[in-house]
Amino acid sequence: MSDPQIAENGPQTAGSGTTTATSSQTAALSVRSLVKEFAGAAGTLSILLGVDLDLNRGDAVVVTGPSGSGKSTLLYIIGLLDQATSGDVTVLGQDISTLGEAQAAAFRNEHIGFIFQDHHLLPQCSVLENVLIPLLAGDGVSPADEERAKKLLERVGLADRITHRPAQLSGGERQRVAVCRALINQPELLLADEPTGNLDQATAESVGTLLLDLSCEENVALICVTHSLELAARFPRGLELRAGKLCQLSD
Ligand SMILES: Nc1ncnc2c1ncn2[C@@H]1O[C@H](COP(=O)(O)OP(=O)(O)OP(=O)(O)O)[C@@H](O)[C@H]1O
Numbered sequence: 089m090s091d092p093q094i095a096e097n098g099p100q101t102a103g104s105g106t107t108t109a110t111s112s113q114t115a116a117l118s119v120r121s122l123v124k125e126f127a128g129a130a131g132t133l134s135i136l137l138g139v140d141l142d143l144n145r146g147d148a149v150v151v152t153g154p155s156g157s158g159k160s161t162l163l164y165i166i167g168l169l170d171q172a173t174s175g176d177v178t179v180l181g182q183d184i185s186t187l188g189e190a191q192a193a194a195f196r197n198e199h200i201g202f203i204f205q206d207h208h209l210l211p212q213c214s215v216l217e218n219v220l221i222p223l224l225a226g227d228g229v230s231p232a233d234e235e236r237a238k239k240l241l242e243r244v245g246l247a248d249r250i251t252h253r254p255a256q257l258s259g260g261e262r263q264r265v266a267v268c269r270a271l272i273n274q275p276e277l278l279l280a281d282e283p284t285g286n287l288d289q290a291t292a293e294s295v296g297t298l299l300l301d302l303s304c305e306e307n308v309a310l311i312c313v314t315h316s317l318e319l320a321a322r323f324p325r326g327l328e329l330r331a332g333k334l335c336q337l338s339d
């Protein structure tokens with residue numbers, strides 16, 4: 089990419105020290121030598137071949153790469169939704185390999201927001217209920233939570249859709265609900281998999297702005313996967329998943 093915003097002045101690999109935590113920065117994520125293989129009838133598929141990545145609270149990084157290069161796989165592992173074949177992942181100081189299934193679910197719910205590529209909304213719940221779902225596993229929903237959910241929905245232009253069911257929304261509207269759901273728990277780490285994939289240009293731009301503003305305002309570490317060059321160009325740091333490794337986004 090030629091956009092100067094994307095250029096990163098560090099060394100060649102993503103985890104080689106460009107964002108090492110200083111005393112004023114809190115490490116949100118450390119990924120070391122991450123390998124992911126899928127075993128299948130036709131043999132073993134090696135998807136991630138040694139991924140390194142460091143991220144501090146408040147950092148925003150975009151990850152691009154061809155379809156099938158392993159972007160969603162990487163987010164799933166970092167988001168505790170899948171397990172690595174080998175390598176180390178530390179989220180907010182926690183080595184995630186030491187967590188049992190229930191602990192991982194609780195940790196994920198408390199600290200990580202995930203915007204799925206195909207949003208995964210619950211069809212039987214309203215828009216507002218879908219946004220509030222992550223809170224149900226915790227202390228329940230307070231009036232302040234409901235207020236925050238409504239504010240988020242307002243911010244993505246869905247204030248007048250809160251009683252709709254997902255089936256009564258457009259694809260882009262469903263995706264915006266998924267963005268709000270990922271943000272309701274005020275996560276420290278936000279993982280967004282193609283968050284603007286189904287959106288028109290104006291809405292995509294406003295969702296991109298929401299994510300970047302939030303990362304900054306609420307000190308959230310953000311990893312955003314996208315095929316959109318427009319969205320990628322807005323990030324201060326750009327990486328590309330290529331041949332199983334994370335590299336600087338090329339010019
Ligand atoms: N559970 C699985 N079992 C076997 N292979 C898998 C599994 N999940 C993913 N893969 C393979 O791993 C590769 C990477 O998939 P992934 O979904 O991470 O790609 P991606 O970079 O997100 O692609 P896209 O841009 O199309 O979303 C693909 O070739 C896919 O077929």
Ligand SMILES: [Mg+2]
Nearest residue numbers: 159160205281
């Ligand atoms: Mg994907």
